[in-house]
Amino acid sequence: MKPAAAFFTLAAFLEARRRQMLYQDREGLLRAQERRLYSFLRRKAGRVPAFEDLRGRFLQDWPIMDKAALMADFASYNRLGLTAAEGWAHLEAGTSPEGYAIGASTGTSGNRGLYIVSERERYRWLGTILSRALPDFLSCRHRVAIVLPANSRLYDAANESGRLQLRFFDLGLGIEAQFSPLTEFQPTVIVGPPKFLRALAESDTQIAPQRIFSGAEVLDEEDRRVVETRFDLIVREIYMATEGLFAIACPHGTLHLLEDQVAFEFLPLEGSANLVTPLITDFSRETQVMIRYRMNDVLEFAPIPCPCGLPHRAIQQVHGRCDDIFTLPSFGSPVRVTPDVIRNAVLKADKRISDFRVIQTGQNTVRLELKTEEADCLQTAAASLRTLFTACGAAPEIKPVAAALPPPSDRKLRRVRVEFA
Known part of the structure; x- marks a missing residue:
């Protein structure tokens, strides 16, 4: 265990828990969000070339950006001045600048995106997830199975913390190929895409996870029903993309936006009364700055408050992408x-x-x-x-x-x- 890793993970976890307990009503949450957001816009946001002339403006006065703009001039949006070509070269070689991690999207839309985060941002990401998904991680030593098509250095932070035993299972080797290794590992927590969770539920794999999290794909209600019936658990979603971490479901299964670290604006979807696409401003990140970034996702707001009492906006469902x-x-x-x-x-x-x-x-x-x-x-x-x-x-x-x-x-x-x- 790396002492620094354990320290930063614990600090990030405790800070995320503090924020979660501090904001008991929506008005208080939004006041705190506004303070942190405008401090970020006045100071750190202008430290990348793309935004140096916009420092201090109100959020609505900043331009809307998207993946095409980001990838066309990647160096202008990160503090290292790293170009997209340099980022792809690092990714291909399995390297990264010292103190940073580089990753990329899967490219299902035909246009892959890059991201770069610092070590501190990695641990902040981990602390946020732990505070919502595994609040008992200090008292319970969970075995966490991450089942995805590609690994990421973001997940390394969990093993480095010394409090979790995390193992990556490569879906690129096939879905059924993971069943036997999972039986051997006996995870207490599984994180995977709905297609895998459903195939696992329909198999005779002998495991008894305590928590199941769905991510990376749209969770259809039929998939949810099959998985929840097999394991007698509520499937909880994690809404995360190349662009950042945006929402984690509470124990009731309701997705709550992480409004204590991301400001969301919503554009109504043409032809629909209840669907929107979000603009995100992540004021917790400073290596790669994302301000008013237009996501490609279609969200539906929850019609009623969640019984868990969290003041963070509840999302009924992530329905997919605007491209679809x-x-x-x-x-x-x-x-x-x-x-x-x-x-x-x-x-x-x-x-x-x-x-x-x-x-x-x-x-x-x-x-x-x-x-x-x-x-x-x-x-x-x-x-x-x-x-x-x-x-x-x-x-x-x-x-x-x-x-x-x-x-x-x-x-x-x-x-x-x-x-x-």
């Missing part, structure tokens, strides 16, 4: 249909449907895939989709197909997606 909204021709303007209503249309068609894919393959063509053993549900599901699209003013050609539908081990599972330029 179907845009279909209509008699007037094109209509946009979001992934959540498409998923619901398929699942409500027949209770026997356990998995599916709905893919927009052309401007006005949609492919519907169901598992081979559920092929007799194809026509009912296709009719349900036609009813949905007709109600929206569209009439795409729907092509029903029976297929094996194995979950991909090397990329994110997106049941509703757009696959044409």
Whole structure:
């Protein structure tokens, strides 16, 4: 155990717990957020070239940035002046500047993103997760299984802390290949994407985790039901991306935004009354500065407060990405249909449907895939989709197909997606 690692992890954990206990009502939380945010905008935010002329302005006066802007001039957004080419070279070689960690997104959208964080930021990230997900980590020695397609130095901080036994399981080697090593490890905590958690729940793997966390993909309600039924646990989500850590579910299973370290603005999604896409300003990070960064995610606010009492805004569900909204021709303007209503249309068609894919393959063509053993549900599901699209003013050609539908081990599972330029 590294003494410095243990110290920084403990300090970050205690600070995150202090903030969580300090903010008992939403008004107090937002006041504290505003103080920290504007201190950050006045001081640290202007230390990168992209923002040096904007120091001290109100948040709404800063420009909106996105992944394209960040990757086009990566050096301007980080304090090291590290270029994207240098970042990719470090990643390829498995190296990083001393005192920093470099990572990248999986590239499921076809456009990979880089991130760079300092050692202090790594431990702050770990302390925040522990404070929400494993508040008993000082008294219990958990065995944590991280099951993902790619490892990250962010997870190393957990093992370095000396309080957790963490093991990484590489999904790139296949989903079923992880079942035997997991049985040997006997984790008390599992963190993995829904496709893996469901496959694990449907297997005969003999493990009894105490907590299960879902991340990296959209958690569909059918996947949640299967996993929770098998393990008799509430599946809790972690909303995290290349751009940062944004929300962790409480023991009730409700996602709460980490508003004590990130300021969120919300842009309404065209054609929807209850869905938004967020702009994030992370005032806990200073190596790579992210201000008014436009995320590509579709969020739905929770309609009622969570019984846990946390004042942090509750999210009903992360529905997917803006890229996966179907845009279909209509008699007037094109209509946009979001992934959540498409998923619901398929699942409500027949209770026997356990998995599916709905893919927009052309401007006005949609492919519907169901598992081979559920092929007799194809026509009912296709009719349900036609009813949905007709109600929206569209009439795409729907092509029903029976297929094996194995979950991909090397990329994110997106049941509703757009696959044409």
